[in-house]
Amino acid sequence: MSFSLKNLPERSAKPRAEGITLVLDKGYSVRQVEDLVEVCSGHIDIVKLGWGTSYVTQGLEEKIKVYQNAGIPVYFGGTLFEAYLMRNQLSDYRKLMERYDVTHVEVSNGTILLSDEKKQAIIKELSNDYTVYSEVGSKNPNEIIPPYKWVRTIQQELEAGSEKVICEARESGTVGMFRPNGEIRSGLLEEITDQISPKHLLFEAPKKEQQVWFIRKYGSNVNLGNIQPEEVIPLETLRLGLRGDTLLDFYSLEEGNELDQVIKANGMNDQE
Amino acid sequence: MSFSLKNLPERSAKPRAEGITLVLDKGYSVRQVEDLVEVCSGHIDIVKLGWGTSYVTQGLEEKIKVYQNAGIPVYFGGTLFEAYLMRNQLSDYRKLMERYDVTHVEVSNGTILLSDEKKQAIIKELSNDYTVYSEVGSKNPNEIIPPYKWVRTIQQELEAGSEKVICEARESGTVGMFRPNGEIRSGLLEEITDQISPKHLLFEAPKKEQQVWFIRKYGSNVNLGNIQPEEVIPLETLRLGLRGDTLLDFYSLEEGNELDQVIKANGMNDQE
Amino acid sequence: MSFSLKNLPERSAKPRAEGITLVLDKGYSVRQVEDLVEVCSGHIDIVKLGWGTSYVTQGLEEKIKVYQNAGIPVYFGGTLFEAYLMRNQLSDYRKLMERYDVTHVEVSNGTILLSDEKKQAIIKELSNDYTVYSEVGSKNPNEIIPPYKWVRTIQQELEAGSEKVICEARESGTVGMFRPNGEIRSGLLEEITDQISPKHLLFEAPKKEQQVWFIRKYGSNVNLGNIQPEEVIPLETLRLGLRGDTLLDFYSLEEGNELDQVIKANGMNDQE
Numbered sequence A, B, C: 001m002s003f004s005l006k007n008l009p010e011r012s013a014k015p016r017a018e019g020i021t022l023v024l025d026k027g028y029s030v031r032q033v034e035d036l037v038e039v040c041s042g043h044i045d046i047v048k049l050g051w052g053t054s055y056v057t058q059g060l061e062e063k064i065k066v067y068q069n070a071g072i073p074v075y076f077g078g079t080l081f082e083a084y085l086m087r088n089q090l091s092d093y094r095k096l097m098e099r100y101d102v103t104h105v106e107v108s109n110g111t112i113l114l115s116d117e118k119k120q121a122i123i124k125e126l127s128n129d130y131t132v133y134s135e136v137g138s139k140n141p142n143e144i145i146p147p148y149k150w151v152r153t154i155q156q157e158l159e160a161g162s163e164k165v166i167c168e169a170r171e172s173g174t175v176g177m178f179r180p181n182g183e184i185r186s187g188l189l190e191e192i193t194d195q196i197s198p199k200h201l202l203f204e205a206p207k208k209e210q211q212v213w214f215i216r217k218y219g220s221n222v223n224l225g226n227i228q229p230e231e232v233i234p235l236e237t238l239r240l241g242l243r244g245d246t247l248l249d250f251y252s253l254e255e256g257n258e259l260d261q262v263i264k265a266n267g268m269n270d271q272e
Helices: A030-043 A060-069 A078-085 A090-099 A116-126 A147-160 A186-195 A208-218 A229-239 A260-266 B030-043 B060-069 B078-085 B090-099 B116-126 B147-160 B186-195 B208-218 B229-239 B260-266 C030-043 C060-069 C078-085 C090-099 C116-126 C147-160 C186-195 C208-218 C229-239 C260-266
Strands: A021-025 A046-049 A074-076 A104-107 A131-136 A164-167 A201-204 A224-227 B021-025 B046-049 B074-076 B104-107 B131-136 B164-167 B201-204 B224-227 C021-025 C046-049 C074-076 C104-107 C131-136 C164-167 C201-204 C224-227
Touching: A021 A030, A021 A229, A030 A060, A030 A229, A030 B030, A030 C030, A060 A074, A074 A090, A074 A104, A078 A090, A078 A104, A104 A116, A116 A131, A116 A147, A131 A147, A147 A164, A147 A186, A186 A208, A208 A224, A208 A229, A224 A229, B021 B030, B021 B229, B030 B060, B030 B229, B030 C030, B060 B074, B074 B090, B074 B104, B078 B090, B078 B104, B104 B116, B116 B131, B116 B147, B131 B147, B147 B164, B147 B186, B186 B208, B208 B224, B208 B229, B224 B229, C021 C030, C021 C229, C030 C060, C030 C229, C060 C074, C074 C090, C074 C104, C078 C090, C078 C104, C104 C116, C116 C131, C116 C147, C131 C147, C147 C164, C147 C186, C186 C208, C208 C224, C208 C229, C224 C229
Parallel strands: A021 A046, A021 A224, A046 A074, A104 A131, A131 A164, A164 A201, A201 A224, B021 B046, B021 B224, B046 B074, B104 B131, B131 B164, B164 B201, B201 B224, C021 C046, C021 C224, C046 C074, C104 C131, C131 C164, C164 C201, C201 C224
Antiparallel strands: none
């Protein structure tokens, strides 16, 4: 191995139960997927074909196979699930997933109103045949869900059969766990993770500042989602402390290192 | 067909007179164009090689041919037209277009000052040999053109021979129809479209919020421009109501759908 | 030549001592690099593999070779240098550079604290074997370095053996020479370039507005860095006055051009 840095943080290996990077593909071509897989397949655990993009993507079948042949599961975005559900076409949605050998399903109600009871019933039913990721939090920036309700809903959905619960942020990172300006609702996050282990959660964090926040708070192996394909490698460097933002968070000093003092005096570790 | 959603909005088919998506290419390579065409050629009606980018693009001839062979016309950005015009080199510009089999031309005065009379004379002359798109609105954020003047100028340019009139926004979406913060000047738009049918207009709308606004206001088949290549598929989902932002705008409920009530109570339709 | 505009500004040719465009690659695949080189190799002088991205890039060796075979030198980001240095592994870092035939090295202290004396000693030592680019300015937005200190540090590093000194801005363009909102600290820049020729400096300018500012201030052949790969062609048009922002800055009027008056009246030249 030509790279040989000492004392990097320990990173989980594929197939990962923790430290998942979920990529948001909003319309890549076959060759773009081949390129992505070639350059960083080891850092991608699962791919979501964003909202209804798969509906209008030419060459979808071949594209999905490239991911699957690289050992990366693919699933359709939650909004497509909602589009089928609101039309009473859930059985058609199941056929669609079978047609493309899709093994994961996102159950969400980010846009449509769907009662907690009905949502949990759907999770229960689908979890017999699929790995279910359910999503909590509205896409509507004006709909603020109080912390206790996040906690209760997440717990109920895990019990109903969700493999992980996704905490909503959208592609823009401006709703759900975040304020409209992209700032994190840290009190909300603390209340949630006080009661539910982060390993059962997957945080949508499309912006770098958000990724940095989660990695500093929950460690290198936090589960992060809605990562743009071109941000997979930059995110991996954040997890390993190989970017300025986390360089001083993840490493142990060798004994006798003369930089010891100055680094500790730097104070960047205290930015949080 | 593996996708089977009921009650999607009707979308025009190529070659489109309405519902045009105009893509802004600011320097794609041959292979990138091949990928784009492969994955979404059906959703691209015309491509603009942004401003003077074609001047410094290696392999331009082969690249243009990939678009043309896919049935997608290509033209040079209006700023290149202005660069030739201000140097008294309009005849060289015509030779350039012939050299690359370019059939469309954008006549603009976003940066240079060119009187309305002279601009219309050029439109008239060029429309004998080319399909002319003329552009209205300054690239200078400090130059605010009043609504009545937009209307009059657009009408005169259509009469002079413009196929469509482009309403300026730049790549950034912060001038012309938009305020410097990207917010839409909705009063201006209403005054324009009160007197001129949107089918004669092509709105530059590089940002998602702007695209959503136009689609909600003028329907799925509004003409939109300055769309980044990677946003073609996301835009198509907005037009079809397959993204959260427009999911509840475009669909008809099946009779007896039990979600009927809750969706109508959601209120997202009223965001506008 | 099919393009034939008169009176474009004179642009330096490769290999360039001035007018350098330094590209920031944060994880391109082999084929993406091939595409980039094909479409604009003439406008790229050097490539930086951003911070520690090379550490987690699959197929790195082949990728680097594509750049090198196109005559474009590649080097590792300064944060990787810092990651090795803080672990007392500078000799391992040298081996790494030899392993990939890397001829340039960035010496920075954007994140770690490293005294000026020690930094200059390292520059001196490395400049025996490599072309050294040293970087000045903190990545920490709260650490404001006064102008006189920028000047002194830059001068000392040039004397120590730096080929050029890079003025920090990060990928985001919000630190160092820039305020957190991306606005330029113009007084700082004026004080620096009053005493040090811009040809010895390389300004990180990831945002278009920043690029425009430097080009208007220091001319077409200013050295600019942290340019995203997809912004190389757009930047080249700015340098040549082929984009609205600089169209009226770089050209000489032909005698008798009837647009003469109106252009001068436009006032866009005065925006600065």
